[in-house]
Amino acid sequence: MDGSVTTFAVVAGAVGAQLSGGVVIVLGFANLVADGFSMAVSNYLGTKSEQEVVEMARRNERHHIRHVPEGEREEVRQIFASKGLSADVIDKIVEVITNNPWLWVETMLQEEHGLQLNGRRPMRAALATFCAFTVFGLVPLLPFSIQLWEGGTRFAASCVLTGLAFAGVGATKARLLERPLLRSALETLLTGGGAAALAYLIGAWLRRAFGVL
Numbered sequence: 001m002d003g004s005v006t007t008f009a010v011v012a013g014a015v016g017a018q019l020s021g022g023v024v025i026v027l028g029f030a031n032l033v034a035d036g037f038s039m040a041v042s043n044y045l046g047t048k049s050e051q052e053v054v055e056m057a058r059r060n061e062r063h064h065i066r067h068v069p070e071g072e073r074e075e076v077r078q079i080f081a082s083k084g085l086s087a088d089v090i091d092k093i094v095e096v097i098t099n100n101p102w103l104w105v106e107t108m109l110q111e112e113h114g115l116q117l118n119g120r121r122p123m124r125a126a127l128a129t130f131c132a133f134t135v136f137g138l139v140p141l142l143p144f145s146i147q148l149w150e151g152g153t154r155f156a157a158s159c160v161l162t163g164l165a166f167a168g169v170g171a172t173k174a175r176l177l178e179r180p181l182l183r184s185a186l187e188t189l190l191t192g193g194g195a196a197a198l199a200y201l202i203g204a205w206l207r208r209a210f211g212v213l
Helices: 002-016 021-067 069-081 087-098 101-111 122-137 139-145 153-177 181-210
Strands: none
Touching (some): 002 021, 002 122, 002 153, 021 122, 069 087, 069 101, 087 101, 122 139, 153 181
16 A cells, blocks of 8 residues: 555656656656665564564563562463453463473463564565565556556556555455445545645645746
């Protein structure tokens, strides 16, 4: 979604400023690659930081279990007591968990700290972000890159193709999240269209205001 929105906003702003098709392509592709790379790196660093948080918490829990086992054992008891279990069941659970150091640590990470232990892989997350961003970001540029459209029809074709991409993303999201299909597609379409309209108006205003484009 972000790839289409940002690239289409660049296209719309350039068209609003009445820049040539070649300039639109240069600005669009430069923005597409730079933003895609930036988002991929951000996702990589964010995912890596999540893993580092988990590892730091894991080290701390190992330290606590090694030095204050009774306090940690009581924390396990309180965690499962808060779930409404009977004392006998809690005693058995505590015994099973605390007899397995690995299970003990992992239980504390999940139950006490609320951490997600099976997180994403940083490199895979970065590649997925970059690929998705660039694939959808290419859609607004297609009419300017191939010779099927000419002149003013390029921007109209870009609007149609990008609108279909927006609606498709919204519909896919609705299906995955079991939300109303039409509402989600329309919401995504209006969001992306609003960003493009704003960019177009700013481009047109800058051209009139400065008259140097």
